[in-house]
Amino acid sequence: MQNVMNVINLSSRKQSFFYVFILIFFLMPSVSYSQSLLCRAWINVSSGLEIGQSFTSKIDGGVISFFGEQRPVSLAQLIYSHPLHDIFMAASGEIVTASLEGQRVRINVYFPSKEIKFFVTSSCSKI
Known part of the structure; x- marks a missing residue:
């Protein structure tokens, strides 16, 4: 017993x-809750070249929006959320990921539907 x-x-x-x-x-x-971000210029991962200047981004209601002159997409809708990263998809087919890196947020934009062989990335701080 x-x-x-x-x-x-x-x-x-x-x-x-x-x-x-x-x-x-x-x-x-998770990254997908409402927040505003101040981001460094986009970087082409293949060449290491910066594209444009610093910009702002906002994540609100499952949508990530980018504000600035040179942006790969204007906005994308959340399609998958995980505690380590969130995945968004733009209407034109680009995939955007946002993940936490310590106190910063890393944003990557992939172009699977185009003949582009690179992706762009940026590091952002919460405002």
């Missing part, structure tokens, strides 16, 4: 640990 109670007690501890782990995992901060 004592062995059965020990097994049940051990099982409930593992279950409790599992539930706490899942709760913490899903409550981790």
Whole structure:
């Protein structure tokens, strides 16, 4: 009888640990909640060249918008959210990812529907 109670007690501890782990995992901060960002100029990953100047970006209501002169897309809609990164898609087919890098946000724009063999990236600070 004592062995059965020990097994049940051990099982409930593992279950409790599992539930706490899942709760913490899903409550981790995601990038897609409302925030404004100040971003460095876009960088072509293949050549390392900067494109344009610094710009601002805003994530609100599942939409990421870019404001500035040279922007690869004007806005994109959230299609997948994960605690480590969010994935957005523009109407013209570009894929935008936003991920946390410490206190900064890394934004990448991929061009899968075009004959472009590179992607652009930028590092942003929360305003």
